[in-house]
Amino acid sequence: MATVRIPPVLRPKTGGQPEVEAAGGDVGEVLRSLTDAYPETAEQLFGPDGELNRYVNVYLNDEDVRVLDGLSTAVKDGDTVVILPAMAGGAR
Amino acid sequence: MASGAEQVRVVEEIEPFEAAQEIEAGDVVLIDTREPHEYQDAHLEGGKLVPPGLLADEIAAAAPDKSARTILYCRTGNRSYKAAEQLQELGYENVASMAGGIVAWQEQGLPVVSTSGLTPEQRDRYSRHILLPEVGVDGQLKMLNAKVLLLGAGGLGAPTALYLAAAGIGTIGLVDDDVVDASNLQRQVIHNTERVGMPKTESARLTIEALNPDVKVIEHQGRMTADNILDIIGDYDVIVDGADNFPTRYLLNDASVRLRKPVVSASILSFDGQISTFVPYEGPCYRCLYPTPPPAELAPSCSANGVLGAMAGTMGLLQANEVLKLVMGIGEPLIGRLLLFEALSTRFTELKVRRDPECPICGENAPEIPESEMGKFPDYELFCAG
Numbered sequence: 221m222a223t224v225r226i227p228p229v230l231r232p233k234t235g236g237q238p239e240v241e242a243a244g245g246d247v248g249e250v251l252r253s254l255t256d257a258y259p260e261t262a263e264q265l266f267g268p269d270g271e272l273n274r275y276v277n278v279y280l281n282d283e284d285v286r287v288l289d290g291l292s293t294a295v296k297d298g299d300t301v302v303i304l305p306a307m308a309g310g311a312r
Numbered sequence: 313m314a315s316g317a318e319q320v321r322v323v324e325e326i327e328p329f330e331a332a333q334e335i336e337a338g339d340v341v342l343i344d345t346r347e348p349h350e351y352q353d354a355h356l357e358g359g360k361l362v363p364p365g366l367l368a369d370e371i372a373a374a375a376p377d378k379s380a381r382t383i384l385y386c387r388t389g390n391r392s393y394k395a396a397e398q399l400q401e402l403g404y405e406n407v408a409s410m411a412g413g414i415v416a417w418q419e420q421g422l423p424v425v426s427t428s429g430l431t432p433e434q435r436d437r438y439s440r441h442i443l444l445p446e447v448g449v450d451g452q453l454k455m456l457n458a459k460v461l462l463l464g465a466g467g468l469g470a471p472t473a474l475y476l477a478a479a480g481i482g483t484i485g486l487v488d489d490d491v492v493d494a495s496n497l498q499r500q501v502i503h504n505t506e507r508v509g510m511p512k513t514e515s516a517r518l519t520i521e522a523l524n525p526d527v528k529v530i531e532h533q534g535r536m537t538a539d540n541i542l543d544i545i546g547d548y549d550v551i552v553d554g555a556d557n558f559p560t561r562y563l564l565n566d567a568s569v570r571l572r573k574p575v576v577s578a579s580i581l582s583f584d585g586q587i588s589t590f591v592p593y594e595g596p597c598y599r600c601l602y603p604t605p606p607p608a609e610l611a612p613s614c615s616a617n618g619v620l621g622a623m624a625g626t627m628g629l630l631q632a633n634e635v636l637k638l639v640m641g642i643g644e645p646l647i648g649r650l651l652l653f654e655a656l657s658t659r660f661t662e663l664k665v666r667r668d669p670e671c672p673i674c675g676e677n678a679p680e681i682p683e684s685e686m687g688k689f690p691d692y693e694l695f696c697a698g
Contacts, residue, residue, distance in 0.1 A: 225661075228584050238657070275606040282663050302663065304652075306602040307579040307586060308558045 222250045222295050225302045233260040242301075247280060248291030250301050265303070277304040323396040324408040328417040331383055331410045341375045341382045345395040346414075350387060354414065354424040354432045364391050367398055378404045385410035385417070429453050434526065438480055451640040452480060456526060458639040459483040461548040463536060463564060465512040466490070467619060468554030468578050470502035471628030472635070477520040477527045479636055484520065485548060487532040488512040499621030536560055541567045550638050552631050553577040558605040565590070565598035569673050576634040576646075578627045583620050583655040585627035588646050588665060589634050592674060595647035600668040600675075623655035 224240045234240055240257065244250035251272075255262035267273050271291075278285045279302040285293045295301065326334075334340050335358065344351050344359040351361045360374040375382050382404055384392040392409040399407045410417070418424060426432070428449045434456075441447045441455075460481050462469045465488040476484055490512050492503045500512075507515040513531035520529050532544055536555075541563060545551055551568055553575050555561050561577070568575045569592045577598060578587035590597050630651070637643040652661040669676045 228582050238654070274604045275602065277602070279663050282661075284664065284666060287666050302652075302661070304586075304650075304663070305606050306558070307581050307584075308556060308561055308605075 221297060222299045222301050224250060224254050225300060227303055227305055229305055229307075230261055230264060230303065233264070234258045244295055246289075246291065246295055247278060247285050247293045247301060250295050251278070251291070251303075264305075275305060277306075278302070279304065323393055323400065325389070325393070325411045326383070326408045327411055328420050328422055331385070331408075331417075332422055334381065334383065339381060341377070341380050343371070343374060343382060343384045343392075343395070345384050345386045345392045352426070352428060353435065354418070354426050356385065356414065356417065357423065357425050359385070362395075364395060367395055368402075371399065371402070375399075375404070378402075379406060381406045381408075383408050383410060386413045388413040388415050430456075434480070437524075437526075441479070446642045447640060451642065454640050455480045455636065456482040458550070459485070459548045460550045460552065460635055460639070461485040461487065461532075461545060462552045462554065463487050463560065464554035464556060465500075465502065465516045466496065466554065466556065467499045467580060467621075467624040468628045468631060469552070470500040470516065471625045472552055472554065472631045473516055473520065474502050474523070475629055475632040476635060477524050479632070480524060480526050481635070481639070482526065483528045483530065483548075485530040485532060485544070486513045486516050487534070487536050487544065488516075489533060489535045499619065499624040501625065536563065538563060542571065545573055546571060548573065550635050551575045552635060554579075554628070554631070561598060562605065566673050568592065569597050574638055576631050576638070578631050580619055580624050580627050582618055583623055585623055585630075585653045585655075586650055587627055587630050587634070587653075588650045589638070591638075591645070591647050596665045596667045597671060597674045599673050600671045601650065601665050603668070603671075620655050623653065626653060626655070 221241045221243050224242050226234050226238055226240060231238060240254055242250045242253035244253050251265060255265060265273060265276055272278060280288060280293050280295065281300055335342060342356060342359045344355050344361045345364050347363055348361060362370045362374050382399065384396050384407065386392040389409060389411050392413065396407045396409040414424065430449060430452065435442065438452045441452050442449055458481050460476055462473055462484065465473060465486045473484060473486065492507045492510050492512055492515050494508050496503060497505060502519045503512065503515045511533050513533045517529040517531055520527050536544060545567060551564065551573055553561060553564055555564065564575065572592045574589065574591045576589050578585060634645050637645050648665050650663045650665050672678055
């Protein structure tokens with residue numbers, strides 16, 4: 221099992237949980253386990269083509285999966301998958 | 313002014329204001345008869361250091377003409393009086409000692425200079441910086457000479473500006489088009505209750521000026537747009553991005569890469585913050601990290617959301633910390649690293665950010681921007697539908 225870190229904007233879709241345990245042999249499978257358990261997260265993670273949306277960054281531990289093997293990047297037990305959309309808050 | 317050549321060689325004493333007039337008029341040899349460390353702290357402009365113990369050996373080099381008008385000073389006037397007596401014995405004909413020394417001189421508001429480049433007041437004010445070997449006088453001078461622009465004088469900008477001002481960043485620019493609202497005061501600690509309704513740039517300037525008179529504040533009241541951004545940021549050494557919307561963040565990124573300005577960029581939402589430092593071509597840029605902005609429903613900055621004040625302050629001070637390191641050239645800034653802070657769990661997470669070779673702004677194939685295209689930007693407003 222891997223731990224998926226949920227960003228604040230997605231937490232309403234995971235019952236408020238900041239972390240979710242999810243199974244899978246690669247990043248894509250882990251994220252599919254997440255969207256199976258919390259279907260509302262799906263449309264914000266994946267586009268209609270099944271690829272990750274461009275505005276969502278996904279990290280395996282501390283490395284961006286874009287510089288690894290993308291959704292095919294292998295995941296070991298105890299790894300952490302971080303979902304990170306851009307945030308713009310600051311001034312107001 | 314000269315006492316003449318009486319038989320009894322009493323030393324002439326003059327008041328600081330008289331000395332100042334003579335120095336102003338010129339043709340005066342000015343001798344500082346104190347120890348080197350005192351001289352370094354503060355001395356009169358043009359004063360030549362001749363410590364009392366070295367007077368006999370060094371005076372000939374400092375004051376070769378024994379007939380020239382020679383004014384001596386020390387801290388309070390005692391050492392210079394004795395030194396003047398010695399000079400008269402050595403044949404100097406027109407010597408005076410400044411009564412009250414540099415202490416009286418300064419009490420009368422007359423100017424001093426410091427070898428170190430810092431005034432005595434600055435050495436005192438910044439003593440806890442100067443004591444740090446990594447900072448020292450050199451680092452403090454870099455801060456005093458630095459120009460830092462803050463985008464937003466709000467949740468992030470308010471704490472950042474306060475600490476940059478206290479640290480002695482010499483010029484702080486503030487871009488904000490908003491006025492202080494009572495709902496800001498839970499986190500925007502540079503403003504206060506009496507200033508509700510006042511432009512934020514003005515309120516921040518008042519607080520900074522009261523905190524540290526060394527800081528010059530430049531107010532840019534209004535919004536940063538594609539039309540004015542290059543003019544605004546061009547004069548600054550470091551830019552701090554605390555903007556509340558994506559169009560401004562992308563605009564700032566593209567302009568700062570063009571002008572090669574480092575940007576310290578943080579964002580905050582509810583209990584969570586993130587921060588990174590973007591130094592063009594040395595590390596990734598904001599677009600390498602976030603190639604495209606999220607749609608409005610995933611960009612809650614476009615609507616009202618809660619935020620924990622102490623978390624905003626934490627992120628604002630992390631920004632200040634980055635700026636001070638960049639200005640002094642010390643430590644390891646957050647280049648190529650994204651730091652996440654979760655206030656609820658008090659957890660920091662560090663992620664790697666790589667330069668994207670395909671980045672349309674700083675990537676290998678990004679087009680060179682010709683001079684004629686500088687300052688022209690796509691319509692960033694389309695990004696944020698909310």
